[in-house]
Amino acid sequence: xxxxGSIYLITNTVTKEQYxxxxxxxxxxxxxxxxxxxEKPLPKEKKEKVKIDPIVARMNAAKLKWxxxxxxxxxxxxxxxxxxxxxxxVLKTSISNAIKQKGMVANMYTMESVV
Numbered sequence: 001x002x003x004x005g006s007i008y009l010i011t012n013t014v015t016k017e018q019y020x021x022x023x024x025x026x027x028x029x030x031x032x033x034x035x036x037x038x039e040k041p042l043p044k045e046k047k048e049k050v051k052i053d054p055i056v057a058r059m060n061a062a063k064l065k066w067x068x069x070x071x072x073x074x075x076x077x078x079x080x081x082x083x084x085x086x087x088x089x090v091l092k093t094s095i096s097n098a099i100k101q102k103g104m105v106a107n108m109y110t111m112e113s114v115v
Contacts, residue, residue: 014042068114069095077114084111 005024012018023030066079071088078084081095088095090105098105099113 069099070112070114071109072112073109081111 005022006027007020007022010019010021067081068077068079069081069084070077071084076087078087081092081099085092085095088105088109094105095111097103098109098111102110104110
């Protein structure tokens with residue numbers, strides 16, 4: 001009768017995890033040696049997660065994503081310069097320039113950054 005292979009059990013002495021393997025090689029130790037050659041670095045310690053209030057998390061995400069602007073002439077706030085530009089029918093850069101230079105957009109609207 002031909003030998004088909006071996007089933008072996010390896011125990012990690014650090015984490016106490018066990019690995020069951022199967023090989024067709026004549027000696028299971030040869031298979032284990034091939035695992036050792038591909039040695040991976042130990043995982044970094046996991047940092048303890050700090051729980052953040054979901055509402056605060058959403059507000060922080062919105063602050064990163066959106067740069068709101070306000071137009072006092074039409075008393076309207078926009079989530080971003082892009083939306084203000086689309087509404088007023090101008091380029092986004094003209095909104096940015098009006099905010100930076102305290103100028104006007106389309107000679108009609110002043111824009112302010114909302115902090």
